Amino acid sequence: MLLNDATACTLDFASPFDVTCVTPDSNSQPQEEFFENLDAPPRPTWDSQRRGRGPVPVTVSAGKISIAGQPFDANEVTVCPKEPHVFTLNGSDYRGTLRLILDPNGESFDAVNNIPLESYLAGVIGAEMPDYWESQALKAQTIAARTYCLYIKKRFGADRSWDLSKTQAHQVYRGIDAESTQIWNAVNQTEGMVLVCKQAPPEALGADAADDIFPAYYSSTCGGHTENSKNVFGDSFEPLAGVPCPYCQDVARPKFFFWPMAEFDAADVTEKLLQRYPRLKQLGQITDIAPAQQSDYAGFCRVTKVKLSGTAGNSDFLRAEDFRLTLDPTGTKLKSTICEIAKSGDKWVFSFGRGYGHGVGMCQCGAQAMARQGKIADQILAYYYPNSHITRLY
Numbered sequence: 266m267l268l269n270d271a272t273a274c275t276l277d278f279a280s281p282f283d284v285t286c287v288t289p290d291s292n293s294q295p296q297e298e299f300f301e302n303l304d305a306p307p308r309p310t311w312d313s314q315r316r317g318r319g320p321v322p323v324t325v326s327a328g329k330i331s332i333a334g335q336p337f338d339a340n341e342v343t344v345c346p347k348e349p350h351v352f353t354l355n356g357s358d359y360r361g362t363l364r365l366i367l368d369p370n371g372e373s374f375d376a377v378n379n380i381p382l383e384s385y386l387a388g389v390i391g392a393e394m395p396d397y398w399e400s401q402a403l404k405a406q407t408i409a410a411r412t413y414c415l416y417i418k419k420r421f422g423a424d425r426s427w428d429l430s431k432t433q434a435h436q437v438y439r440g441i442d443a444e445s446t447q448i449w450n451a452v453n454q455t456e457g458m459v460l461v462c463k464q465a466p467p468e469a470l471g472a473d474a475a476d477d478i479f480p481a482y483y484s485s486t487c488g489g490h491t492e493n494s495k496n497v498f499g500d501s502f503e504p505l506a507g508v509p510c511p512y513c514q515d516v517a518r519p520k521f522f523f524w525p526m527a528e529f530d531a532a533d534v535t536e537k538l539l540q541r542y543p544r545l546k547q548l549g550q551i552t553d554i555a556p557a558q559q560s561d562y563a564g565f566c567r568v569t570k571v572k573l574s575g576t577a578g579n580s581d582f583l584r585a586e587d588f589r590l591t592l593d594p595t596g597t598k599l600k601s602t603i604c605e606i607a608k609s610g611d612k613w614v615f616s617f618g619r620g621y622g623h624g625v626g627m628c629q630c631g632a633q634a635m636a637r638q639g640k641i642a643d644q645i646l647a648y649y650y651p652n653s654h655i656t657r658l659y
């Protein structure tokens with residue numbers, strides 16, 4: 266998904282494009298049928314020979330999406346650029362087609378990029394990892410990202426009109442801007458490869474348990490030990506139990522490995538938390554934030570659950586990662602939950618910070634360090650996702 270609840274955007278094209286409508290009564294049809302319809306005579310089709318005519322504004326008003334001033338009487342409109350199947354949305358280039366889906370309120374729309382998986386991955390890998398990194402690290406990253414994408418699609422895709430968001434909430438996706446020869450090499454050389462493992466729950470595991478994909482999370486810099494997914498995302502796949510990582514310190518920038526103290530205004534912290542988690546209103550003003558659960562890795566601890574106490578005299582708990590991203594959604598200041606939390610005057614202070622990201626699964630800086638030492642992608646993945654193996658889906 267590229268845009269959420271947008272009221273306007275600007276498109277541009279290097280080629281003519283079609284606009285195909287999905288009428289309200291066909292909206293209940295399965296998604297596959299809709300995609301097949303693209304090959305059938307579109308209804309109605311608006312073939313634009315706009316090449317070189319400049320930007321195309323998209324707006325929404327009175328419950329209708331308008332493209333270049335022409336309103337469409339449909340809940341959903343698909344914009345299909347012809348060869349080379351590229352469009353520009355708000356200044357960024359993407360491959361594939363663009364679905365504009367009217368929100369139920371009729372006042373805004375979502376924009377979803379439909380794109381083949383391998384092209385999508387090219388737009389992800391270049392955004393997630395510098396393309397000048399070792400080719401084996403890029404290949405490991407590609408296999409992990411492909412696995413993660415297919416898992417999220419399988420798990421959640423059927424219930425919503427899109428598979429993944431383009432931010433850190435899922436995987437960063439920057440479209441064609443992120444592509445390069447090195448990135449495409451990593452994608453092409455690992456085509457169809459994913460990681461699989463015996464499936465949770467552990468009591469169901471047996472010699473004949475089927476292998477399947479799992480959410481192959483990854484993060485920038487684990488800080489010295491990757492985290493058990495159970496403590497962060499609540500799932501318990503064998504490859505996500507956490508491993509020591511003596512590697513990332515060699516690659517991560519010092520200010521990311523040991524990040525500087527981060528301060529947040531106490532009133533802002535309460536406001537952000539109450540807005541995101543209305544149930545916390547019963548606490549009143551938050552007066553104490555303390556680690557309630559942490560992983561101890563001999564030398565440092567990653568907080569995995571925080572206890573929040575308030576002026577009303579009671580307390581509640583949040584996963585530490587949810588707490589972190591509520592305070593700092595981009596994670597640029599509060600880079601991880603490996604830190605100490607203290608109150609200083611009217612501020613909350615996070616100090617002795619270490620690592621960048623949630624720490625679950627492959628450590629990206631660690632993967633680069635291993636590749637520099639001559640390890641190949643298979644070895645990197647086997648290290649960070651123990652008890653998994655690579656298989657080829659297509």
Ligand SMILES: [Zn+2]
Nearest residue numbers: 487510513628
């Ligand atoms: Zn690491």
